[in-house]
Amino acid sequence: MNGVYPPATVFPAEPVLAERYGASRSLVNRAMQVLAAEGMIRPRQGRGTMVTYIPPMLHSPARYSREAREGGQARGAFDAEVRAAGLEPQHEITTERAVPPDDVADALGLARGEENALVRRRRLLASGIPVRLNASWFPLSIAEGTVLEEEGPVIHGGVKSALAELGYTQTEATERIIVRPPTDAEADALEISPERTVLDIFHVGRTEGGQAVEVTTTVTPAHYLVIENTFPLS
Template sequence: MGYPSKLGFRQIAAQMREEIVSGVYPPATVFPAEPVLAERYGASRSLVNRAMQVLAAEGMIRPRQGRGTMVTYIPPMLHSPARYSREVRESGQARGAFDAEVRAAGLEPQHEITTERAIPPDEVADVLGLTRGEENALVRRRRLLASGIPVRLNASWFPLSIAEGTVLEEAGPVIHGGVKSALAELGYPQTEATERVIVRPPTEVEADALEISPERTVFEIIHVGRTEGGQAVEVTITVTPAHYLVIENTFPLA
């Protein structure tokens, strides 16, 4: 059965949004074409097009050349300290917290990874206790996708003295459990981490890599992992569209 005629584009967008969120059109599937939607809603193609532009601006759908319009809505993933526990990171042979979270959502995690020995940014060098301006760090850059939908950009920095010649230098997913499990096997188990979260617009490069509008908002999460002795062995900078994440923390009150 079709919807009543004379709907405005905002009403049409609301109907589409509800069906996407409810799973009528699951993530990474093809959204119906404009003529089909126009007939269904009893509206002109121009109104349907305006409604789809609204959803595209919200990150719910995304036109892709030669593939139609894809559903890119993913239920927001919870970002909390619990995600870093070994039990979560290695659940079901997952290769880190991201893999476990994406699989729990019924999607397939994918990794695009490059590694290089590099001069770290001064602020990263300071945290890792490295000399500024020297090629003394390894960086693993990752574009993380869920069933083909780009959702995160990660840059993980490690002291070269720790990472050189290890699995961290390989341009592929690390053993199950991710980089934290790899560091633990190298003798650097992390016992404490701090995170700073910044809300900002994406850079042009980030918007292209995440396939989002430059008007969208992203979270930048700076994560520092330390060993029991307080040595910083990892600095990971994550950039993700804000609508893909819910941040939750629990802490004691005096």
């Protein structure tokens, strides 16, 4: 946490730590297990033990501003946040036309049970450390045949800037955030212990006329985010 062992670097081997601290190998091994359970380190086959601690990123409405998501030619808010932490953002992206889950269909005003949406699924990494699982859903009537359907990151600014270029500038968003255990598939994709907790964020973006044009779901280990909101009081 003090930066002695930076994120994405190789953590010292157990014999080295045992000698450095005058401790037994069994004690060092137990300490390594605790660090791994807390998400601080992660063994990698053939690569040693990697430091996976990343200082928590601030999650606030300000991250969605055009300035925040496009600054320095970033491809969205995540890119800008990871680069600010001194790490390299990486994207693993697939796109497909699909039947949206009922809650997504309802939020977008689409009929349930029909293939009427485009989804961009993304595993987002910071210098090789998996930190987010995102799925962005759009009405097919808006996204079909556009840059949103292409594999790989979209233009700088991410999907919100892409939608704005298509004439669907978002002026309002709603987020629902819950804390829960990860599914087995999520734990594998995020390379975390199933005992860890994740934040499940359901984000709906709307245009000035109130039309919902984007639903993005985000699953991330809870220790990677700090949630902060400012709101008026009467």
